[in-house]
Amino acid sequence: MSDGGSRGTAVEARPEQARWEAAPPGPRAVATFQVFRGDRTGGELRAYQVPVTEGMVVLDAIHYIQHHLDSTLACRWNCKAAKCGSCSAEVNGRPRLMCKTRVDEFGGQPITVRPIKVFPLIKDLVTDVSWNYRVNKEIPPFAPAPGDAGPWRMHPEDVERLFEFRRCIECFLCQDVCHVLREHRGTDRYYGPRFMVRIAALEMHPKDTASREELLHGKGGIGYCNITKCCEEVCPEHITITDNAIIPLKERVADAFYDPWRALLRRLRGRKEPRGT
Amino acid sequence: MAEWYDAYAYDVLVIGAGGAGLRAAIAARAAGASVGLVCKSLLGKAHTVMAEGGIAAALGNVDPQDSWEVHFADTMRGGQGINDYRMVEIFAKEAPERVYELERWGGLFDRTPDGRILQRPFGAHTYRRLCHVGDRTGLELIRTLQDTVVHSGVDVHMEITLTRLLTDAERIAGAFGYRREDGRYVLFRAKAVVLATGGWGKVYKVTSNSWECTGDGCAMAYEAGAELMDMEMVQFHPTGMVWPPGVRGILVTEAVRGEGGILRNARGERFMERYDPKKMELSSRDVVARAIYREVQEGRGTPHGGAHLDISHRGPDFIKKKLPSMYEQFLKLADIDITRSPMEVAPTVHYVMGGVRVEPGTGATTVPGLYAAGEVAAGLHGANRLGGNSLSDLLVFGKRAGEHAARYALGLATAPRADDGQAAEERALLARPFERDTGENPYQLHEELQEVMSQNAGIARTGDGLAEGLQKVLALQERAERLRSAGSMLYNPGWHECRDLRFMLTLCEAIFRSAIVRTESRGAHWRLDYPDQDPEWGRKNVVVRRANGEMRVGTRPVPPMPAELARLLEARA
Structure with a gap:
């Protein structure tokens, strides 16, 4: 069936396709x-x-x-x-x-x-990407309260805000452009954007009870990130790595280590809420 | 000891790190066994990651009438009665708990307004049953299991291809192969082995499968003496991408139809009205794939030989939320904005229902100590798999195979001894392509094989075509004796292809031999010369095994269903 007029109502004309048919590429390009x-x-x-x-x-x-x-x-x-x-x-x-x-x-x-x-x-x-797998192993896994076996009711909004982080396909392109890792060869002091996203997904999970602030502050090296957002630019999944993952985590760490009163307040209000939202 | 290979020893070796392998490794470790897990790629990249639409489990969150009984009946009917009812029963009963378990391990699904796991409709499922997260459910499943496995005490070995199962007399004793990143041979001693190596869609040209899906596990099991079953049953997913050429075959999730997508031919007709007026676009995959095939054959296809699939009426916000990766995929790879224009789709090889014959409750194959779960195992899906049933299959039977492999391994009085002689034999076979200055290009042979499979074992089959295809495969097997590879063992894809190709050729022979025997049409197996179902064949599975170095084909009776289960089918007919 050629692209005749019979498609009428059901199928709209698709200029993209018309172009392909009208101008196939030169066979020997x-x-x-x-x-x-x-x-x-x-x-x-x-x-x-x-x-x-x-x-x-x-x-x-x-x-x-x-x-x-x-x-x-x-x-x-x-x-x-x-x-x-x-x-x-x-x-x-x-x-x-x-x-x-x-x-x-x-x-x-x-x-x-x-x-x-x-x-x-x-x-x-x-390339040898095994470092990433070693880092992942250092991050305390998801930890629901003992005995809280579900099935769980979780508010759609609480879950949906984590989908962005869970979209990560571990291509490690963000690790590749991260200044700390790339220019400063900083794999010994910073986990890199991929694992900030991973930790954010855990920390903001409504059912998680573990704390990873000490890890972030210490070995995770979140302080080294100076928010140039290069990681976001290369993310094929369009994850807002800095604004949605790294900055809220930085605030948590700042509270925990430099403003214990705010940290306590946040804990009392339900600690899984990301700050600033 | 001679150190021409790196050696490891475990109670249980799990080969394959998709959903089934990960779940099996977790289960075997939890049962007290030491466990090694071998990935052909990097951890988390296995083909499960591409699963899109969802996990079928009768939670009844959206449709409270749903139950395991209905899921059982739908699955049996989808498989056209040649599934192993015992597997289907276990599957339908245990799938919900496996989904909730994922959630306890950190997996996140789309929610109902009151906060429970949301379920979407899918082809030939009576109720809304697929737990999902947008159209990236496989990624969520694999990431959840991956993060669980790395904290469970399982040793993960990445980028290793195992090419030979080692046996001690009859019993399994381990496996042998090579590691990509350093080109070293590796030998795993193991008391039990779980195969979770997936399917072999890569034998076809147009397929949704990744390079890994070459059927290594199934072919290794066959070579080790295991029986294969239902090899003629290859699923053509109705909707793969068709244009541009480089993306041909890439999956367009059934969730597009689940969320209201409409199929039309080039004339704008909603042709499913003619093929299944009741279920329409949500008929079973074999029916929809055949319908599109027919529309194209009869001259009503789209410019590139497919059908139009339109979801644009659901609006951009809905589409971007429920089908984000489809939106991105078409925009980036095909210049199509699916919120405004229809997609062009055609059938693509997606899944194999056949594989290694297993004991229904344990995953045990006919080789002592060898277990199989997931796509590599046969029996659950019969002649046609329903969408969404694969992910729950991986979880239910991955867990069972892991547990039973551990129980077997820990219960052995004497450990089997892995034979260096077998490993040396396999090394000789692997090294052969390097020993020639001239010979066959493995990629060329692979392309020819794909051509044969598409021409002779495609969606529509005939006895003559199958017989011709078999002869062509046998001829390719001869040429495969003269494969050549340049370079070294260090991360050398051309060399890897040589061994993969031998596995694929073995399985293609099994596909042809089985398809020739089944002289009827059932599910995915459509014979133009035998267009009808034959009740006699409804009571038989085709089986294949090696005897005296030759492939032998036979049949086994389908286990008869007890009356109370048979009634479930009648009740919903």
Whole structure:
């Protein structure tokens, strides 16, 4: 069935699709990809010529290289739909998910793909992200009151404000751009934005009873964050990391350690309410 | 001891870290066993993360009339009667508790106004039954289990592919494979092994599955002597993305239809009126997938060979709240704003109902000490799985398999001995692609295999097509003897593909052989040359096992339902 007039009422015209049909890309359009190749001993950018197809993303190009040009090119990926957070890389210097980065966005300019910088390189586009998993293990897990076995009634608003934090797909792009971790090599003193989001989700859970303020103040290193919001800019899930997670946590820590009266007051009013909201 | 591999020892080894593997590891550890958990990817990235619509469990929060009995009847009917009723009964009864348990572990779901877990309608579920959080329920499930597992004393081993189960005489003794990040071989000694390795959608070209879904666990079990069942039953999800080419097959959640999405053909007709006037868009997946297929075949398809799925009438606020990742996915990858325009969708391979045959209550396979849970196990879903039943399957049977594996392991009088000879044999097989200067490109072979599966074992099948497909797979198996890989063992995807491909070829042979035998149409298995259901076949499952190095196909009787359960089906028919 062609795009005739018979669709009338049911289906609106879709200009996007019309464009695809009217102007299919030239069959031999080719883009140059400069991809980092190397391992712990060193490496370099190598150029690959990849045919461009309509709607292609950078991960498609990496797959093309693997399948047709060099099957040893290492990269992580799983879902190819921006749901798993595996295919993080730096595309033209910007931390991105390769599965969500359209090739046509670069208007025919060469595209450079490098591994994320903040973590040690394993090979090509694959880095050693195990530090993140060690950090996660240091965070006291969700702890409901003993004996409070549910099923629970929780107000929709109390739960919904946590959804933003729970959306995190652990792509670690925020860790990659965090100044403390990236410029100051601060993995020994700051957990990074990902785990501020994780801790915020726990601390603000209406049924959680644990306290992570000491951890945040100490090993978690929340004080090192100077709120430049770079993490937010690269978050593919659009989590408002600083305003909604880090700043409320900073306020809690400030209260707990420097203003015990306000901390007590907050406790009495129901400590799971985030301050300032 | 020779140190050509890294060695670990556990009471229970869990292979696979999706929902079933995580839940099994937690259960085995809680039962007192030492547990190693092996992920093929990083922790938290397993295919479960892509589950969108929800977890089916008869909580009755929205529709108080719902009960395990109705969930049981819906699931049996969805599976067209060849499910193992004993599994379905356990499943329907235990799913609610598994959901509440997730909540106790920190999982968060959408709420009813009075603060209980909200449930949404889904295909062929009589009542609103799917507990969900927007359209990212799988992420919530996997993150909750992941954060539970890391604090439970389970050892997590990431980015390891296990390629061979080790046996001591009949019994399971461990598993062997390689680790990506350093290219080392690894050997796990274990008294019991739980397979939670998921499905093998990657044998098809158009699929919602990730690269991991190559069926390693099922093929390893087969090679170790386990019996497979219902291999002909491959689910085509009705709604995958179709355009642009790079996203073809990516899932469009059934929740779009659950929340009111309408399917239309290129003429604007709401064609489900012709295929299932009662349930319409919320008919079972096999029915909707076939309907879209037919519309396209008969010339009423959309420009890229699909149907239109429209949710725009629900308005932007609703869509962005209930289907946020669909909104983002279409906007970013297809330039479509689904709050204003319809999506273009077509069937995509999504799930396998078949797999390793297990004992209903324990997950025990036919190999002593080997257990299986989740998509890799067969029996629960029969000829067609209902949406939402997979996530509850993972939890219910993951827990049971973990517990029973622990009980078995801790009860053994003598520990099995993992045989270095078997490991050395497997090493030789793994290393072969490096020993050639010329040979077959594994990616090329994989593409050819996907072509065969799509052409010959697709949504519509014929005896001739299946026979031809089988011959093609056998020819590909021969060529796979000459696979070649460049480079080293260090994180080398082309080399990984070589072993994955052998697993896939084994399973494809099983799919063809089983599909040839079942001379009827039932659920996902649609034979154009046998378009009707045959009551005789309704009493049989097709099984496959290896004997003398050859694949043998047979049948087993479907366990007959006791009268009181059969009545549940009649009551709701």
